[in-house]
Amino acid sequence: MRRQLAVSGPVPPGEAWDRYARPARWPEWSPQIRAVDYAGTLLTPGARGVVHGPLGLRVRFHIDDVTPARGWAWTVSVLGVTMHLHHTVAPAGPGSRTGLTIEGPAPVVLGYLPLARWALRRLVHLPPVAPGAGRTRHGVTAPDTPG
Known part of the structure; x- marks a missing residue:
């Protein structure tokens, strides 16, 4: 099944792009993401990682393409289960x-859509983190990192 949604x-x-392009920032705006294991700083085609969700859920991922x-x-x-x-x-x-196209098994796509819409609303509505204020990771405020 294929579904699309968009949020303004x-x-x-x-800023919206930076929130996407830096996987370390995903937990800031995506409430279902607790942490991300990713070797790089920015999205890179071919890179792999793991998203940590609620209840210890581990979601493996592969970056297919970046524009x-x-x-x-x-x-x-x-x-x-695999989704694109x-x-x-x-x-x-x-x-x-921001737009999202999801392809995968119908029950999973339909179940994920409300979470995706919530996360995308936060992506384009949350104010930017103030410089020097740090970013929250695992419930702890960490100092800003350059770049």
């Missing part, structure tokens, strides 16, 4: 619009 909000496209500042695609696998997701970012008035 006041966050500028550059800087515009979109990226990845394949995720969990409990024998394609994310986009575009300017929308004073803010941005």
